[in-house]
Amino acid sequence: MLRIAINGYGRIGRSVLRALYEGDYRDQIKVVAINEPSDIDTMAYLTRYDTTHGRFPRPVSVSEQHLQIGEDLIPCFHAHHANDVDWSALNLDMLLECSGSFSERAGAEDFIAAGVPRVLMSQPASADVDATIVYGYNQSQIEQQHTVVSSASCTTNCVIPVLDVMQALCGVEHGTTQTVHSAMNDQPVIDAYHTKDLRLTRAALSSVIPVDTGLDRGITRLMPELSGKIGCSAMRVPTLNVSVIDMVLRTSRPVTVDEVNTALQDAAADKYAGLMGFTQEAHASVDFNHDPRSVIIDGTQTQVIDGRLVKLLCWFDNEWGYANRMLDVAKHWQRVLNT
Numbered sequence: 001m002l003r004i005a006i007n008g009y010g011r012i013g014r015s016v017l018r019a020l021y022e023g024d025y026r027d028q029i030k031v032v033a034i035n036e037p038s039d040i041d042t043m044a045y046l047t048r049y050d051t052t053h054g055r056f057p058r059p060v061s062v063s064e065q066h067l068q069i070g071e072d073l074i075p076c077f078h079a080h081h082a083n084d085v086d087w088s089a090l091n092l093d094m095l096l097e098c099s100g101s102f103s104e105r106a107g108a109e110d111f112i113a114a115g116v117p118r119v120l121m122s123q124p125a126s127a128d129v130d131a132t133i134v135y136g137y138n139q140s141q142i143e144q145q146h147t148v149v150s151s152a153s154c155t156t157n158c159v160i161p162v163l164d165v166m167q168a169l170c171g172v173e174h175g176t177t178q179t180v181h182s183a184m185n186d187q188p189v190i191d192a193y194h195t196k197d198l199r200l201t202r203a204a205l206s207s208v209i210p211v212d213t214g215l216d217r218g219i220t221r222l223m224p225e226l227s228g229k230i231g232c233s234a235m236r237v238p239t240l241n242v243s244v245i246d247m248v249l250r251t252s253r254p255v256t257v258d259e260v261n262t263a264l265q266d267a268a269a270d271k272y273a274g275l276m277g278f279t280q281e282a283h284a285s286v287d288f289n290h291d292p293r294s295v296i297i298d299g300t301q302t303q304v305i306d307g308r309l310v311k312l313l314c315w316f317d318n319e320w321g322y323a324n325r326m327l328d329v330a331k332h333w334q335r336v337l338n339t
């Protein structure tokens with residue numbers, strides 16, 4: 001049994017806990033602690049009711065400083081700093097860092113110094129982590145002695161399987177990605193101050209807002225052969241969840257729409273089964289809400305211009321897909337430790 005703690009109980013932290021209860025994981029993974037600055041009653045309330053994913057599938061209540069889910073009692077802490085919790089008393093295997101507050105390896109090391117044996121980060125993090133994993137593509141890189149691993153980003157998890165298939169099919173010379181991402185909690189509902197980014201001062205509900213993305217760095221880390229060859233940009237749009245990446249690739253040899261769609265459909269049924277989807281139906285983003293896959297190719301939108309310019313549309317549930325991948329990486333890491 002893998003014993004995990006969740007640090008940061010926001011969109012991703014709550015999705016991780018819920019994915020564990022909705023999925024087939026409870027006999028393999030036990031959440032032994034949650035750390036979140038908010039109070040326990042609000043944590044329970046936001047577990048029970050979720051505007052995006054609906055009601056929690058089990059009874060949720062509070063018992064002293066524990067979140068009670070069915071028969072399970074999960075101790076909760078409300079610390080801001082790693083060493084404010086006695087992690088060593090919890091006999092943990094792994095901490096899932098889902099707060100977004102620790103983007104450097106040094107931040108993860110603070111948890112290790114405070115008694116956490118391993119940290120799995122919910123963002124790309126600094127380049128000095130032991131491994132950056134897109135589950136399905138490179139989880140074999142996790143080694144027993146690793147202590148800080150990143151689950152990359154939701155956009156990297158979406159793009160890498162597609163680039164992998166396209167590289168194998170026809171070679172990728174260069175390209176661009178445009179992420180159209182649903183709103184996030186770093187945006188205000190109406191205009192408000194933000195310390196680092198002027199664009200994140202603007203009301204999330206009123207605008208399409210260009211934002212920074214680290215996807216090009218993610219691609220470089222996972223597929224160094226494409227370093228500097230894929231330009232990436234992103235914008236936030238006023239939806240609650242589900243995002244899409246519009247990818248344009250210059251290929252090494254001419255291809256057809258049929259060839260590209262067949263290769264992606266085959267990968268969805270084989271190498272990336274359960275992680276990649278392929279559809280030819282007429283979809284809107286909401287159709288992919290609560291979809292656990294990393295990427296779903298919309299085959300109706302595939303275009304090939306003049307033989308070597310391929311345009312692809314790739315949907316993903318940025319919350320639910322990513323939370324499920326974090327659990328996949330955590331389970332894989334545990335298997336590596338047990339071998």
Ligand SMILES: NC(=O)c1ccc[n+]([C@@H]2O[C@H](COP(=O)([O-])OP(=O)(O)OC[C@H]3O[C@@H](n4cnc5c(N)ncnc54)[C@H](OP(=O)(O)O)[C@@H]3O)[C@@H](O)[C@H]2O)c1
Pocket residue numbers: 007008009010011012013035036037038079080081098099100101122123153154184185186318319322
């Ligand atoms: N949302 C997505 O679609 C998505 C997808 C993939 C990856 N990610 C990544 O996952 C991370 C979290 O994103 P999110 O969307 O879940 O953000 P979120 O909804 O804002 O959740 C973050 C939670 O962590 C808490 N927190 C802040 N500092 C903390 C600390 N020092 N210790 C413990 N908890 C702390 C926050 O509390 P306060 O609000 O009080 O600060 C908040 O409740 C980010 O790195 C993000 O890039 C997000």
